[in-house]
Amino acid sequence: MISVDDAQNIIFESTNKLKSENVDLIDSLDRISHEDVLTTINLPRWDNSSMDGYALIIPEDSNENSPNKLEVAGEVYPGDDFIPQIKKNTAIKIMTGAPIPRDANCVIPKEEITLIESNDQTNNQILIDKPINIGDNIRKKGSDFKAGEKIISKGEKIRPFDVAKLAANGINKIKVYKKPVISIISTGNELISPGNKLKPFNIYDSNALSIASLVQSVGGIPKIIGIAKDEIRSIEATLRESIDSDAIVCTAGVSVGDKDYIKEVIKEHGKINFWSVNIQPGKPFLYGSIQGRGKNIPFYGLPGNPVSTIVLMIKFVLPSLFNMQGLNNYQPKITSAILNDQIENHSRRNMFARVKVERIDGELIATPYQNNSSHILSSFDDSNGLANVPENCKILKKGAQVEVEIFDSTNLL
Numbered sequence: 361m362i363s364v365d366d367a368q369n370i371i372f373e374s375t376n377k378l379k380s381e382n383v384d385l386i387d388s389l390d391r392i393s394h395e396d397v398l399t400t401i402n403l404p405r406w407d408n409s410s411m412d413g414y415a416l417i418i419p420e421d422s423n424e425n426s427p428n429k430l431e432v433a434g435e436v437y438p439g440d441d442f443i444p445q446i447k448k449n450t451a452i453k454i455m456t457g458a459p460i461p462r463d464a465n466c467v468i469p470k471e472e473i474t475l476i477e478s479n480d481q482t483n484n485q486i487l488i489d490k491p492i493n494i495g496d497n498i499r500k501k502g503s504d505f506k507a508g509e510k511i512i513s514k515g516e517k518i519r520p521f522d523v524a525k526l527a528a529n530g531i532n533k534i535k536v537y538k539k540p541v542i543s544i545i546s547t548g549n550e551l552i553s554p555g556n557k558l559k560p561f562n563i564y565d566s567n568a569l570s571i572a573s574l575v576q577s578v579g580g581i582p583k584i585i586g587i588a589k590d591e592i593r594s595i596e597a598t599l600r601e602s603i604d605s606d607a608i609v610c611t612a613g614v615s616v617g618d619k620d621y622i623k624e625v626i627k628e629h630g631k632i633n634f635w636s637v638n639i640q641p642g643k644p645f646l647y648g649s650i651q652g653r654g655k656n657i658p659f660y661g662l663p664g665n666p667v668s669t670i671v672l673m674i675k676f677v678l679p680s681l682f683n684m685q686g687l688n689n690y691q692p693k694i695t696s697a698i699l700n701d702q703i704e705n706h707s708r709r710n711m712f713a714r715v716k717v718e719r720i721d722g723e724l725i726a727t728p729y730q731n732n733s734s735h736i737l738s739s740f741d742d743s744n745g746l747a748n749v750p751e752n753c754k755i756l757k758k759g760a761q762v763e764v765e766i767f768d769s770t771n772l773l
Contacts (some may be wrong), residue, residue: 361636361643364675366711370633371647371676375658375683378538378606385526388518390579391536393686399529402502407460408438411497411668414462414486416472418494432484436461451486460498468495468569496554505529506566508630515688537686540580543602544571547588547613548664566737567611567662567669574673575609578681590619599629603652606684607679612664616643620659622646630659638751640707641732642668645676666737671746674767684737693766696747703756710751714743717764726764744768750770 361369380461392763393746409415416430427449434444435453445462446452452461474487505511511525518534521595526534551565552558555719565587572582583605585689588598590613602608613622623646626632631648646661660677662669682690697717705711715726726747729739745764748757756762 361638362634363638365696366589366649367634367637367639368676368679370446371658371680372683372733374649375634375680377686378540378684380535381538382535383521385532385534386524388466388534388536389523391513391518391534391539392579393514393516393518394514394535394537394686394688396510397526397531399507399509399511399535401529402507402667403504403528404499404501408457408499409454409460409467409497409641410456410499411467411469412456413454413467413469413471413497415446415454415461415467415657416451417446417448417464417467420465422493428488429489430486432486434461456634465494465498466492468609469497513688514674515686517687520674537684539607540575540681540684541583542571542575542681543583543585543604543608544568545585545595545598545608545610547587547590547610549590549619551587553620566666567664570666570670571673573610574670574678575681578678579685579771580681588613590621590626592621595621595625596629598760599617599625599650603650603657605657607658607660607671608650609660609662609682611662611669614646614661614663626659626661630656635661638709639671639675640705640709642672642675642709643664643707643709651757665735667714667733667735667739670740673764674746675712693769695724695764695766696722696761697745697747697764698746698761699728699756699762700725701728701730701740702758703728703732703747703762705749705753705755708752708754711749711753712746712765713749714739715745715747715762715764716742717745717766725762726762744770 366766386518430449430451432453433450436458437455438457441463444452446464454467468488472490474489476485478484497501531719546565550561550563552562555566568584572584575582585598585601590593613620626648630648632648635646636643642663644663648659650658650659662672679690713732714729717724717726729743745766748763
């Protein structure tokens with residue numbers, strides 16, 4: 361039996377990154393960039409106005425007084441082909457985003473002037489009502505990005521804001537890591553798929569769909585193979601259907617029961633890296649690989665209890681899927697919280713108890729779910745984290761500080 365940390369390290373070190381593909385920018389959200397992306401242009405491309413107002417010249421000599429009454433000598437709008445040159449003691453009407461007229465060194469907002477309109481609108485003047493300084497309300501060329509700067513790093517997850525940066529640089533395609541295709545196998549004579557009529561002593565296979573949903577949540581593509589009977593040939597048949605995938609996740613059949621054949625099958629067709637982890641829930645966890653089309657396909661053998669399946673997915677499988685997609689420096693969301701009730705650890709293994717973390721009076725408070733049995737799927741109803749109870753710790757008392765891995769931060773402010 362190996363530790364949680366050792367199991368995580370073995371999986372990480374044996375997981376290979378996937379190849380790349382080019383995708384349209386509109387499809388790049390939450391994908392992982394396979395390349396450093398550099399700007400090819402300055403942003404802004406030219407000095408431009410940050411306000412609707414009037415561009416003018418303020419004397420650079422502090423001893424020279426600035427005029428407070430100026431003739432409006434023209435106007436400039438975003439997209440205009442001609443940019444006028446400003447003259448001393450004149451102003452040019454300008455809109456937000458429009459290029460700054462040549463020689464102008466500031467823009468005064470229209471709210472800070474008084475407009476004196478002529479009868480024919482050709483000789484309008486403005487009175488400057490407030491002080492203004494050189495450079496006011498001018499967005500300088502390259503103040504956002506300069507040509508050659510890096511805007512996306514290899515291994516970086518692409519966010520909506522990154523899409524905006526890329527689009528602003530004229531980029532419409534980007535090279536990203538491929539999404540991992542994950543084959544999902546359930547085993548058990550008692551299982552039937554949801555939607556079918558239950559027979560005596562049947563249970564619905566919830567694991568396949570929960571695994572599929574978790575795979576999708578980190579950018580993977582789930583491929584539900586189906587349910588294998590508790591027979592070696594049936595298990596082998598489902599494995600053959602899985603050899604085109606990037607990894608295989610299988611539930612049940614990994615313990616020491618008379619019909620738990622997964623270890624035997626993986627030994628025959630591949631390699632076992634480890635079996636049995638010092639964790640509660642999920643001790644009979646198997647990690648290895650099988651041979652398929654000239655490559656080693658990672659194989660994750662999870663227990664059949666639904667809570668064990670979800671906990672092991674969070675702790676081991678999902679981080680490895682991020683690694684396959686090239687994500688740099690993946691770190692789970694770990695926080696510290698105060699227990700408002702005790703957690704009992706009867707297994708003496710490294711326990712990950714379901715808790716609900718809330719911010720109360722400025723502090724993070726963790727409420728443990730009272731029944732932490734590995735079959736109680738409803739324990740996730742009000743839970744948003746896994747509290748780390750160290751091995752050989754029989755009780756974590758109320759008021760103790762506990763490390764919690766947050767798996768749902770939706771309502772956690």
